[in-house]
Amino acid sequence: AQKITQTQPGMFVQEKEAVTLDCTYDTSDQSYGLFWYKQPSSGEMIFLIYQGSYDEQNATEGRYSLNFQKARKSANLVISASQLGDSAMYFCAMRVSRSNSGGGADGLTFGKGTHLIIQP
Amino acid sequence: KAGVTQTPRYLIKTRGQQVTLSCSPISGHRSVSWYQQTPGQGLQFLFEYFSETQRNKGNFPGRFSGRQFSNSRSEMNVSTLELGDSALYLCASRHGTSYGPDTQYFGPGTRLTVL
Numbered sequence: 001a002q003k004i005t006q007t008q009p010g011m012f013v014q015e016k017e018a019v020t021l022d023c024t025y026d027t028s029d030q031s032y033g034l035f036w037y038k039q040p041s042s043g044e045m046i047f048l049i050y051q052g053s054y055d056e057q058n059a060t061e062g063r064y065s066l067n068f069q070k071a072r073k074s075a076n077l078v079i080s081a082s083q084l085g086d087s088a089m090y091f092c093a094m095r096v097s098r099s100n101s102g103g104g105a106d107g108l109t110f111g112k113g114t115h116l117i118i119q120p
Numbered sequence: 121k122a123g124v125t126q127t128p129r130y131l132i133k134t135r136g137q138q139v140t141l142s143c144s145p146i147s148g149h150r151s152v153s154w155y156q157q158t159p160g161q162g163l164q165f166l167f168e169y170f171s172e173t174q175r176n177k178g179n180f181p182g183r184f185s186g187r188q189f190s191n192s193r194s195e196m197n198v199s200t201l202e203l204g205d206s207a208l209y210l211c212a213s214r215h216g217t218s219y220g221p222d223t224q225y226f227g228p229g230t231r232l233t234v235l
Contacts, residue, residue, distance in 0.1 A: 031219055032219055033219050033220055033221060035223070035224075037226075042228070043208055043228060043229045043231070044226060044227070044228045044229065045210060045212070045226035046226075047223050047224070047225060047226075050221045050223060052220055052221060091163065093163075095219045096219055097218075097219040098176075098219075105176075105217060105218055105219035106165075106176060106219075107153055107155075107165030107166075107167075107168055107176055107178055108153075108155070108163075108165060108212075108224065109165070110155075110162060110163035110164075111162075112162050113162065
């Protein structure tokens with residue numbers, strides 16, 4: 001079974017500072033994808049960034065980057081130059097291949113999330 | 121391109137009743153997944169449908185069921201509602217069913233309250 005651990009229930013960060021949100025994962029599968037989602041108070045999940053288990057480069061999407069350390073099974077999200085609008089819940093998620101059971105993939109396994117608050 | 125839509129957005133039911141939630145995926149997406157989000161359990165995978173077939177199921181009782189239509193729209197049904205079924209139900213769509221960078225895009229959710 002897969003597991004995602006996010007050890008920071010809440011974080012306060014000053015506007016314009018960089019912030020790192022921690023995520024460690026546990027799986028015995030070699031083929032998997034890691035995702036970060038943002039959930040504002042409105043409730044909708046917004047996709048931020050993806051990293052594949054075989055990707056050699058760390059993923060980047062604008063102000064978001066993913067610090068992928070495969071040997072340590074960590075996939076930390078880095079937000080550069082934080083903005084007030086970044087205040088939200090952030091979820092790390094994983095999806096593994098079902099290569100041994102007819103193909104396809106399992107559903108996303110989510111961590112408990114980190115509540116990020118950006119202060120002016 | 122329009123995003124994932126879910127109806128209704130809010131629903132209040134009483135214990136023992138049943139409920140049906142609807143999800144329309146992004147145009148061209150053939151996979152629809154459902155998730156339950158509660159303060160205690162967090163986000164949990166319910167099931168995934170692709171081409172009208174259930175491809176995947178999470179660890180939920182048989183009271184939770186779903187289906188997908190030929191136009192990829194999906195419905196989720198919960199029978200004999202319990203208080204613990206109160207949650208935000210999120211639908212997500214994507215093109216296929218691989219583990220790779222086929223991103224799931226989520227709808228705004230249906231907030232179900234069971235009294």
